[in-house]
Amino acid sequence: MVQTWFPLLLGAALALTQPPSPLGFLAPLPLVWLLTRGGFRFGMLAGMGFWAMHLVWLPLSFVVLFETPWGAVPYLPLVLIKAAIWGVVFGLTRGRPLARAGLWVVQEYLTSLGEIAFPWGFVGYALVDAPGRLLASLGGVYLLSLVVMGVALCVYAAWQRLRKDPVVFSLPALGLFGLGLFWLGLWVMPLPSAQGSQKALLVQGNINPLRKLEGASAEETYLQLTRQGLQAHPDTTVVVWPETAVSGFSPELVALLGSRELISGLETGLTNRAVRVYGGQITHYYDKNRLVPFGENFPWAEVLRPVYRFFFRAFGFNGDLVSRTPGTGYTPLGRYGAFICYESVFPAVARRLVLNGAEVLQLGSNDAWYGPSFGGLQHFQMGRLRAVETGRWLLRAGNDGVTAIIDPYGRVTARIPQRQATYLVGAFGLLQYQTPYVRFGDWAVALAGFLGVIGLRNRAKGTIV
Structure with missing residues (x-):
């Protein structure tokens, strides 16, 4: 025994x-x-x-x-x-x-x-x-x-x-x-100390992911919170929305942003995408490369199709399983090395974004799938190390949290409570040096x-x- x-x-x-x-x-x-x-x-x-x-x-x-x-x-x-x-x-x-x-x-x-x-x-x-x-x-x-x-x-x-x-x-x-x-x-x-000269507004919509699958729109929630944040902090330089926040951008948002940048998750159906919006246009996009197995990607679909269908019905989903299309590279959104949710536990993802010129990391996530468990906190804590490995500030916007700003040494400099519809404003910096990990892998x-x-x-x- x-x-x-x-x-x-x-x-x-x-x-x-x-x-x-x-x-x-x-x-x-x-x-x-x-x-x-x-x-x-x-x-x-x-x-x-x-x-x-x-x-x-x-x-x-x-x-x-x-x-x-x-x-x-x-x-x-x-x-x-x-x-x-x-x-x-x-x-x-x-x-x-x-x-x-x-x-x-x-x-x-x-x-x-x-x-x-x-x-x-x-x-x-x-x-x-x-x-x-x-x-x-x-x-x-x-x-x-x-x-x-x-x-x-x-x-x-x-x-x-x-x-x-x-x-x-x-x-x-x-x-x-x-x-x-x-x-x-x-x-x-x-x-060492770390000071940021830029200011970011991170929006946490706290949208139920199951309701979004049923077609519920989150746009008004994000517009309202963004409006409140920008009115209180007009010197904000960039607005950050989380993973798959919306399926499109309205003229009202374009007017609200003015000369500011927006980094947001965009629901496209076939891909899990992050985009940079500036001047009313999508200037850059990044498609998620590392898909969640058995969630966004369904390995061995032909063999396991009856099993997948059984669990789909058990979980209340209608329709057949369709894998998302992964991205084909690690291209920053201008200065922003945007990566998405599950990718935060892959050291190589953030490293490649920095090698390709990212001066700050931005993570959009939807940890509402973890429900009331500690899974979201665990995911957040592991992802903090990507800031240390790459020597970059990390702007983390979560649908229901954890929404936070992490400095290049892994310190959480700003954070808001989970499971609340609110926003976070904090400072960050743009950096260009490469850590030994970025250089040598x-x-x-x-x-x-x-x-x-x-x-x-x-x-x-x-x-x-």
């Missing part, structure tokens, strides 16, 4: 250090055991504990939003699939802690690839509330994952040595003390792969770490 519950509890404990939990500073503790114990079965059970806890928002949100217990059904296979991936990594690295740490990060990266990509649950997100997240500007969230697991491995190695040589001022004891100072430093280190993944190979090789020679 203990052999079953122990890995389950370890996995759940690690999940409690992930966003939106404030317990990220405890992440190395469960990892000390997760990196050094067990094989496939241990990893599978640990994965079940982790993913069941980390993704519990999925059944909570779907059951409430769609008012049917069938909303909880997709949760089980997702947890089992993600847990099985952990099991494979653990099975390949039994007795090889260094290899396990390296291959763990590699599998994180692999989950961001392909049409069914679901890049959730990266260990590095434990540092999202720590000033030490600044390391993401060097190597992205994958470097943060390596740092967190590296701390856990060093704790394990020092503790093993200390058990053999329990002297207060021994090298292992001093090593543990130094490691503690390093970890503490990641949580208390000062960050996912080099931390290559390093993780190298460490994985070294770890496997050293085990063959009788070395544990």
